[in-house]
Amino acid sequence: MENLEQQELTKIWQSILNEIELQLPKASFVTWLKNSELVDKKDGVAYIALPNSFTKAWVENKYNKIILGNIRLLDDSTKNIKYLVKSAKSSDFPKDADKNNGSKTETSEKQLAFPEFKIDPETNLNPKYTFATYVVGGSNELAYAAAQGVVGDIGKKYNPLFIYGGVGLGKTHLMQSVGNEIKNAYKNQVRVKYVSSEKFTSDVIAAIRAKRAEDVKKKYRDVDVLIIDDIQFIAGKEKTEEEFFNTFNALYEVNKQIVISSDRPPKAIPVLEERLRSRFEGGMVVDISPPDYETRTAIIKTKLQQKNKELPDSVIDVIAAKVRKNIREIEGIVNVVLFYKEQKRADLTPQAVEEIIRKNTQHTPENITPNHIVRATANFFQIPIDDLMGKCRRKEFVRPRQVAIYLLRDMLDLSYPHIGDIVGKKDHTTAIHAYEKINKELNKNSDLNQKIILIKDIINKSSE
Amino acid sequence: MSVIILRNNLKEALEKANRALGEASHLPVLKNFLIKAENNNLIITSTNLELGITVYVPAKIIEPGYFMIPASVFSSLISNITSERLDIQIKDSNLEIKADNYEAEIPILNSEDFPIIPDIENKNKFIEFNSSFISEAFNQIISTVQFSEIRPEISGILFDFQLNELTLVGTDSFRLAEKKISNSKFKTNFDTNFKFIIPIKTIHEFIRVFKKDEIVKFYFDENQILFKSNTVEIISRLIEGNFPDYKAIIPKNFETEIEINKNDFMNSLKLSGVLNPSIYEIKIIIKSGKKNIEVLSTEKSFGKAKSTLLAKIKGKDAEILFNWRYFFDGLKNFKDEAVFIGLNDGSRPALIKSEDITYLYILMPIKQ
Numbered sequence: 001m002e003n004l005e006q007q008e009l010t011k012i013w014q015s016i017l018n019e020i021e022l023q024l025p026k027a028s029f030v031t032w033l034k035n036s037e038l039v040d041k042k043d044g045v046a047y048i049a050l051p052n053s054f055t056k057a058w059v060e061n062k063y064n065k066i067i068l069g070n071i072r073l074l075d076d077s078t079k080n081i082k083y084l085v086k087s088a089k090s091s092d093f094p095k096d097a098d099k100n101n102g103s104k105t106e107t108s109e110k111q112l113a114f115p116e117f118k119i120d121p122e123t124n125l126n127p128k129y130t131f132a133t134y135v136v137g138g139s140n141e142l143a144y145a146a147a148q149g150v151v152g153d154i155g156k157k158y159n160p161l162f163i164y165g166g167v168g169l170g171k172t173h174l175m176q177s178v179g180n181e182i183k184n185a186y187k188n189q190v191r192v193k194y195v196s197s198e199k200f201t202s203d204v205i206a207a208i209r210a211k212r213a214e215d216v217k218k219k220y221r222d223v224d225v226l227i228i229d230d231i232q233f234i235a236g237k238e239k240t241e242e243e244f245f246n247t248f249n250a251l252y253e254v255n256k257q258i259v260i261s262s263d264r265p266p267k268a269i270p271v272l273e274e275r276l277r278s279r280f281e282g283g284m285v286v287d288i289s290p291p292d293y294e295t296r297t298a299i300i301k302t303k304l305q306q307k308n309k310e311l312p313d314s315v316i317d318v319i320a321a322k323v324r325k326n327i328r329e330i331e332g333i334v335n336v337v338l339f340y341k342e343q344k345r346a347d348l349t350p351q352a353v354e355e356i357i358r359k360n361t362q363h364t365p366e367n368i369t370p371n372h373i374v375r376a377t378a379n380f381f382q383i384p385i386d387d388l389m390g391k392c393r394r395k396e397f398v399r400p401r402q403v404a405i406y407l408l409r410d411m412l413d414l415s416y417p418h419i420g421d422i423v424g425k426k427d428h429t430t431a432i433h434a435y436e437k438i439n440k441e442l443n444k445n446s447d448l449n450q451k452i453i454l455i456k457d458i459i460n461k462s463s464e
Numbered sequence: 465m466s467v468i469i470l471r472n473n474l475k476e477a478l479e480k481a482n483r484a485l486g487e488a489s490h491l492p493v494l495k496n497f498l499i500k501a502e503n504n505n506l507i508i509t510s511t512n513l514e515l516g517i518t519v520y521v522p523a524k525i526i527e528p529g530y531f532m533i534p535a536s537v538f539s540s541l542i543s544n545i546t547s548e549r550l551d552i553q554i555k556d557s558n559l560e561i562k563a564d565n566y567e568a569e570i571p572i573l574n575s576e577d578f579p580i581i582p583d584i585e586n587k588n589k590f591i592e593f594n595s596s597f598i599s600e601a602f603n604q605i606i607s608t609v610q611f612s613e614i615r616p617e618i619s620g621i622l623f624d625f626q627l628n629e630l631t632l633v634g635t636d637s638f639r640l641a642e643k644k645i646s647n648s649k650f651k652t653n654f655d656t657n658f659k660f661i662i663p664i665k666t667i668h669e670f671i672r673v674f675k676k677d678e679i680v681k682f683y684f685d686e687n688q689i690l691f692k693s694n695t696v697e698i699i700s701r702l703i704e705g706n707f708p709d710y711k712a713i714i715p716k717n718f719e720t721e722i723e724i725n726k727n728d729f730m731n732s733l734k735l736s737g738v739l740n741p742s743i744y745e746i747k748i749i750i751k752s753g754k755k756n757i758e759v760l761s762t763e764k765s766f767g768k769a770k771s772t773l774l775a776k777i778k779g780k781d782a783e784i785l786f787n788w789r790y791f792f793d794g795l796k797n798f799k800d801e802a803v804f805i806g807l808n809d810g811s812r813p814a815l816i817k818s819e820d821i822t823y824l825y826i827l828m829p830i831k832q
Contacts, residue, residue, distance in 0.1 A: 057579075
């Protein structure tokens, strides 16, 4: 009999257990066989997993005959049974196992825990990310549907799944949800691994240094679902790219699922090897754009629900309308507003909220100079700085120039004449026009919004 | 079956075997002892399916045999008899116990139903410790470990064996203790590194069951561990899963550093903590340039307390909230009088260490 799918095995085992249950005292059945599992059946051997070695010793000695007899009733090709101990989860043991584990110190709600420990050490997943808490709107519904498709049909439907979008838009949440959902749905039968590309890189480097390349292979190829976050960071790191390419192929060839995220689409990642790029584009590529107004409202309401807090609709409305950069920022503002409400017990007028938003979103670091902005913008659009500041009115220069003007105003709050000066002795009305044009477009054009966010990120990093 | 045994030896053995009795109501057989008489020993076994304890008591065996008996009746009977010498034998389906001026008969049970105690297949390789030494090391760790159904992988002590050094680690995600034991403190014939997680309950039983200065050998396989001395064996499951990568959380640099007398500090923690019985919260205030630190109670409704104590201070000012019990638990594990405490801000872990570099303790603050 060939290697059967797990679902099939579970069904067979259930019907065998039903038979055995009639032949044993109830207490014995519940104690020894209830948590058993048929994990494989091939070459005349049935493999039965039991929760601990006590159970294994008992079942092996006492019930082998009954079990074998019942299996043979269904399938007489089985000659032998092998018993294994599998995943001794503490919940498989009697509840009284903790009866004398010393005095329990009461922990206050405010007691901080080591942040690293919230993460499941085997999969690297943080259990707080689930589909249930993911707010779906027009800006991310395609990505959401694709992610769900992956859970429903691992390794086949959308492989690889490539998700891209700006910082703080919920890529990590979505990717981790895929991992957590798969883990819950398939229990321990599907091995999931989540890794950031920085971690992957440092593992590759450590392996090279220790001359143990097989460590990386073993770690990343021995999985059914590999989730890699922020892949853009491996671009240009040759050894890492090569190792990733090999890992990718090894998994892809045997229909293992790969999920990748990046802050931009594959074709926009500079210095990414062509062969990797084409692999990425070979599966499903979906984007997450900044949330629209309705989604932002829904996100705020979800966050409040999670915290068990309330805010008046007028306040939610102001936050949703004014904070549009990303979800992380929305979350931050909601926290500040809640704090204000609880501490000051003052009336939360929409004006007060606007004031809070104004104060809290002007977090531009002091050491950013106009020069940073101009250089970052020119680099981003890959045009020479001279052209950005020049007179040429060709489309490929005008747009970057407008973006630079918008950023100078938005981030540094410079005066329009001053801005005009910086971008090559332009008139202040040019600066006003450019700023307003971009500002207006931002609400409608999510692509532009995303670019602006990306450039701001680059500027913030370059000034640190 | 017929044996002659000293009452005190038997009583002591039963007390040990009592540690592994099951309370699970769905399997009453776990409330019994399995007792065998063979090779000049009376061998008493108990299990709760998570761990099994077997105790060997020297006895004069006139006729070998075995039986199963309800643990509570047998234990209380033996502990209340005052005679020194007992004659025990099976007559029909009863156990007959004869002392100087006392006689009892207890019905025995069918030992067929008693669980089979699993064994370690390969007993060629082992690690050998002095029981007092390893118990003391376990004791420095156990206060940081709590049983948790949600986080089985931190419901035990990490046993990280390297050829030159053994590391024990425990944590409940709020604090963490690490103890290093150099290979001069144990004997072993293992030639590879490995690590596994021993359930905290097993560790508690280990400390209770083994006598002072016994030689204990540790054997293990994939999913269980066996502790064996000449008189006792404990076999236990190991916890499956990966212990968190804790090394990353050990802080290396500190904004504020203090050196302080351990006992004075423990005393002042207690004095301030006493005024805050429900949440164990205290505040530590450190000012650079001063020669004292302050420990304050924080919950005004219970009153106010402040203690001042001498300390060597280096670095920035700090005002950090802590659970004083977590501090206290950690400090009491240090043998040196002078301890070093390294602090960063109120959201990052603090570290306690001393001259004895084999032990360190880390704890997280309470949110301001």
